[in-house]
Amino acid sequence: MRTRVESIRQLLYICYGYTDQVADHDSVSSLTPRELEVIRSIAEGHSNAEAAKLLAVRPETIKSHLRSIMQQLGVHNRIAAVNTARRAGLVP
Secondary structure (H helix, E strand, C coil): CHHHHHHHHHHHHHHCCCHHHCCCHHHHHCCCHHHHHHHHHHHCCCCHHHHHHHHCCCHHHHHHHHHHHHHHHCCCCHHHHHHHHHHCCCCC
């Protein structure tokens, strides 16, 4: 049932021009463990600097991870990346 609902949701997004909000299961599941940590931190509302401090990396590293995440998910901003990750059940 969930698969059917998700398919319908994706079709609606495509029909209404929200293609940057649609990511397939493979792209979501291809995120590395570190990328998952980054997107979860961003979903909690942390800035790049805050996420970097929490994960013990430089802010530039967080930016690099976010670029990779957005590319893999087919989105163009961090909000869309978080929304896509939420829909996939990767973040609360």
